[in-house]
Amino acid sequence: MRNGAEPWAWVEEPCRSNHHGRGGGAATPRPPDRNSRPTGYCPLQQGMVHLLATMKRRSFLALLLAASAALVGGLWWLLRHAKPLWSSRGAKSESLWSDATGAALPPQQRAVLQALCERLLPDEEDSPGARATGAFNFIERELMRPELQSVRERLIRGAIQLDGLAVRTRGAGFAELDVSGQERVIAASMSRESENRRDSMLFVRDMLSLGLEGMLSDPIHGGNKDEIGWESIGYTMRPPRPYRPARSSHGEASDDG
Amino acid sequence: MTDEFDVVVVGGGAGGPPVALTLARAGATVALLDRGPRYTLQDFVHDEVRIARRDFFVPLVGTDPHVVVAKGRPPRRSREGWVASCLGGGTVHMSGFFYRFHPLDFRVRDVLGPIPGASLANWPISYEELQPYYAQVEREIGVSGESDGGAWTPPRESDYPLPPLDNHPAADLIDAAASRLGCIAFPTPRAILSRSYGGRSSCLYGHLCGGFGCEVGAKSSTLRTLIPAAEKTGKCRVIPGAMVLRINSSAEDRVSGVAYRDAHGADHELRARVVVVACSAIESVRLLLLSGGLGNAEGQLGQHVMFSTLSKAHGSFHFRDDAGRAKMLRDDAPFLGRSVLDYYLPRAGGDVRKGGALNFLFPPAGPIGQSIPVALRGSGFRWGRELKQALRFYWHEQKQIDCETFGEYLANPGTRVELDPDVRDQFGLPVARIVIDRHPHDDAVSRYLAERAAEILTEAGADRVWKSAIGGRTMHLPMGGCRMGDDPRSSVVDRVCRVHQRKNLFVSDGSVFVSSGGVPPTHTILANAFRVGAAIRDGFMRRDW
Numbered sequence: 001m002r003n004g005a006e007p008w009a010w011v012e013e014p015c016r017s018n019h020h021g022r023g024g025g026a027a028t029p030r031p032p033d034r035n036s037r038p039t040g041y042c043p044l045q046q047g048m049v050h051l052l053a054t055m056k057r058r059s060f061l062a063l064l065l066a067a068s069a070a071l072v073g074g075l076w077w078l079l080r081h082a083k084p085l086w087s088s089r090g091a092k093s094e095s096l097w098s099d100a101t102g103a104a105l106p107p108q109q110r111a112v113l114q115a116l117c118e119r120l121l122p123d124e125e126d127s128p129g130a131r132a133t134g135a136f137n138f139i140e141r142e143l144m145r146p147e148l149q150s151v152r153e154r155l156i157r158g159a160i161q162l163d164g165l166a167v168r169t170r171g172a173g174f175a176e177l178d179v180s181g182q183e184r185v186i187a188a189s190m191s192r193e194s195e196n197r198r199d200s201m202l203f204v205r206d207m208l209s210l211g212l213e214g215m216l217s218d219p220i221h222g223g224n225k226d227e228i229g230w231e232s233i234g235y236t237m238r239p240p241r242p243y244r245p246a247r248s249s250h251g252e253a254s255d256d257g
Numbered sequence: 258m259t260d261e262f263d264v265v266v267v268g269g270g271a272g273g274p275p276v277a278l279t280l281a282r283a284g285a286t287v288a289l290l291d292r293g294p295r296y297t298l299q300d301f302v303h304d305e306v307r308i309a310r311r312d313f314f315v316p317l318v319g320t321d322p323h324v325v326v327a328k329g330r331p332p333r334r335s336r337e338g339w340v341a342s343c344l345g346g347g348t349v350h351m352s353g354f355f356y357r358f359h360p361l362d363f364r365v366r367d368v369l370g371p372i373p374g375a376s377l378a379n380w381p382i383s384y385e386e387l388q389p390y391y392a393q394v395e396r397e398i399g400v401s402g403e404s405d406g407g408a409w410t411p412p413r414e415s416d417y418p419l420p421p422l423d424n425h426p427a428a429d430l431i432d433a434a435a436s437r438l439g440c441i442a443f444p445t446p447r448a449i450l451s452r453s454y455g456g457r458s459s460c461l462y463g464h465l466c467g468g469f470g471c472e473v474g475a476k477s478s479t480l481r482t483l484i485p486a487a488e489k490t491g492k493c494r495v496i497p498g499a500m501v502l503r504i505n506s507s508a509e510d511r512v513s514g515v516a517y518r519d520a521h522g523a524d525h526e527l528r529a530r531v532v533v534v535a536c537s538a539i540e541s542v543r544l545l546l547l548s549g550g551l552g553n554a555e556g557q558l559g560q561h562v563m564f565s566t567l568s569k570a571h572g573s574f575h576f577r578d579d580a581g582r583a584k585m586l587r588d589d590a591p592f593l594g595r596s597v598l599d600y601y602l603p604r605a606g607g608d609v610r611k612g613g614a615l616n617f618l619f620p621p622a623g624p625i626g627q628s629i630p631v632a633l634r635g636s637g638f639r640w641g642r643e644l645k646q647a648l649r650f651y652w653h654e655q656k657q658i659d660c661e662t663f664g665e666y667l668a669n670p671g672t673r674v675e676l677d678p679d680v681r682d683q684f685g686l687p688v689a690r691i692v693i694d695r696h697p698h699d700d701a702v703s704r705y706l707a708e709r710a711a712e713i714l715t716e717a718g719a720d721r722v723w724k725s726a727i728g729g730r731t732m733h734l735p736m737g738g739c740r741m742g743d744d745p746r747s748s749v750v751d752r753v754c755r756v757h758q759r760k761n762l763f764v765s766d767g768s769v770f771v772s773s774g775g776v777p778p779t780h781t782i783l784a785n786a787f788r789v790g791a792a793i794r795d796g797f798m799r800r801d802w
Binding site: 119120121122124127129146147183186201204205208209212213216217218220221229230233234235237238239240241242243245246 | 300301302303304305306307308310311312313317318319463464465472624625628629632633638640641642644645648649652653
């Protein structure tokens with residue numbers, strides 16, 4: 001039920017539009033037609049016609065010049081800011097991520113996990129790895145999902161241990177080491193001499209699985225940038241591709257039945 | 258419709274819809290409930306992470322776990338034992354390997370004799386009693402296959418309604434190798450349409466099949482076949498999102514209906530003259546236990562739980578410099594589709610008394626599902642440049658053919674389902690605790706079958722052959738817990754699957770199985786459910802209820 005004194009607040013419809021916009025379907029009650037305007041009436045359009053009819057030639061040229069300058073300036077501004085204005089893909093994906101509600105990774109462990117991911121799945125000259133495919137972006141998103149919180153905790157614990165091992169054996173945090181140093185620390189963490197060998201192996205296995213998921217899942221999940229992960233293995237993903245992450249509707253109401 | 262029905266069927270997976278359809282066709286009013294959602298074709302997108310690797314088909318471990326207690330190990334929360342939680346159940350995401358049980362599977366105690374540590378029994382029914390219902394399943398849902406599968410093919414009354422699916426040319430390698438080893442490899446029967454059938458599209462031969470819902474409905478799930486057919490009668494009301502909390506009793510020997518909570522959290526009660534339980538083996542046992550132990554007068558409820566043994570053999574066929582072979586192997590066809598049943602009983606003596614089926618196929622489709630095993634192999638794994646190199650080889654320089662083996666999992670006193678004393682689900686009810694013991698025969702049969710599969714792959718020309726999952730089992734195929742039998746002291750339901758101590762309570766899923774057979778059980782679950790539906794229908798005609 002609608003309340004208040006003005007139940008039918010007038011809303012201007014777009015110019016040259018005879019149909020109701022989104023949200024105004026056939027079932028939406030029409031407002032009372034107070035002014036009996038013709039179909040397709042547009043106040044801005046009618047105003048321009050009146051202005052041009054009453055304007056002198058010199059004034060018209062000046063107006064044209066000013067309008068052109070404004071247009072060029074506007075175009076220049078748009079080009080400068082084109083990326084944030086037009087790259088809607090990322091923003092769209094984020095907004096669809098409504099089930100990713102967990103906290104972000106702590107910065108220190110985030111750096112360790114990202115470096116580890118890039119060592120486990122390295123970029124090579126002829127073959128993209130975790131960095132080129134954006135696999136860690138996928139992992140960060142996944143770890144915000146409620147059902148992966150135990151995995152997230154396990155990975156944070158693993159990152160703390162790996163970082164500690166790097167400091168003890170090589171005198172610097174894992175993320176600060178060079179490639180060779182990082183590889184040695186990873187190998188040492190899983191060696192027979194390691195005190196936490198079993199935990200370390202599980203930790204690395206988790207990261208490997210997530211990293212491969214990030215490289216080879218649909219780009220809407222944040223990895224497999226521009227599908228170069230699929231391209232690298234010669235895989236063609238056939239339709240129907242998801243336009244948003246597929247989500248279980250367990251427990252949600254259904255219109256069927 | 259009111260909240261009174263002739264029949265309430267709990268579970269819309271493999272075991273419930275055949276009963277609902279049979280009774281709705283006979284004019285009974287039927288309510289078909291499932292705790293999961295009703296998916297549509299539009300839900301089945303190719304999103305490997307969400308659909309095949311997360312929780313699209315099963316409840317969250319955090320809210321609805323099973324507790325698994327393997328012998329000698331501490332209890333752990335798990336999603337194991339959940340097949341699916343949606344209308345259509347596991348038939349929505351199945352690979353659709355639709356074998357019939359062999360006649361000897363129904364006489365397994367007689368064939369094998371006593372085996373210490375196993376609780377073997379014969380079924381109270383024979384293959385011949387089930388045979389017309391196998392044919393009905395194939396007709397109703399659409400099964401593609403070839404009748405001549407060699408000596409171990411169960412007797413058939415007619416051809417399959419649809420010819421076999423098209424196979425990858427590498428199937429010829431398996432055919433020839435099996436033949437040289439004295440076996441017959443034949444097209445695997447599939448509940449997937451090779452031709453348009455019943456108003457449904459034929460298979461498009463996409464790569465993402467097993468583990469996914471079919472986007473064109475060519476997979477013969479009950480969601481696409483029996484459930485709509487039941488609704489079409491105008492007698493069946495389908496209620497998704499309905500978690501049945503308990504079965505209500507009206508007398509010592511009768512049930513009166515069910516209580517359920519809908520997806521909005523509201524509680525409802527349905528009255529019924531007959532209640533049928535078909536929630537898949539683990540959850541059916543749990544519901545009967547939660548309802549006061551219906552059928553448990555002799556302590557048999559939850560006993561004799563089984564799974565299918567599972568082991569694998571893998572063959573890597575390198576492209577090498579042979580252009581012809583490389584071209585053939587690079588063919589994009591998704592299905593290899595070859596089965597061998599010649600090892601249903603072992604050919605030589607030894608510690609294996611009963612074998613099972615070999616199912617040759619390509620590795621699970623999907624780039625992630627195939628790449629992760631390249632990294633994680635056995636107890637160790639590859640990483641770094643070594644992994645990248647292995648991935649390059651896997652994807653560009655070879656074709657892998659796998660063989661899954663299915664063998665008899667011997668029912669034993671140590672494998673059972675009970676209510677967990679500690680863990681509760683989102684509804685505040687105790688969850689199912691699955692206690693697992695292993696009979697040594699299970700390990701032996703899985704090893705035996707993997708070795709036979711490896712022999713065929715080697716004979717077929719694989720450059721490298723290895724085995725995995727020896728001693729494994731697949732908890733996607735749970736059976737038993739409400740064993741069928743004539744003696745109430747050793748079973749839960751009688752030969753028409755009516756609970757012994759209740760006149761109007763039936764069970765129609767895999768929980769009634771007496772043995773696990775040597776092939777996946779889905780076809781047999783559906784066939785038996787049609788048989789149960791016919792028995793209930795006949796009871797209505799006799800005015801039993």
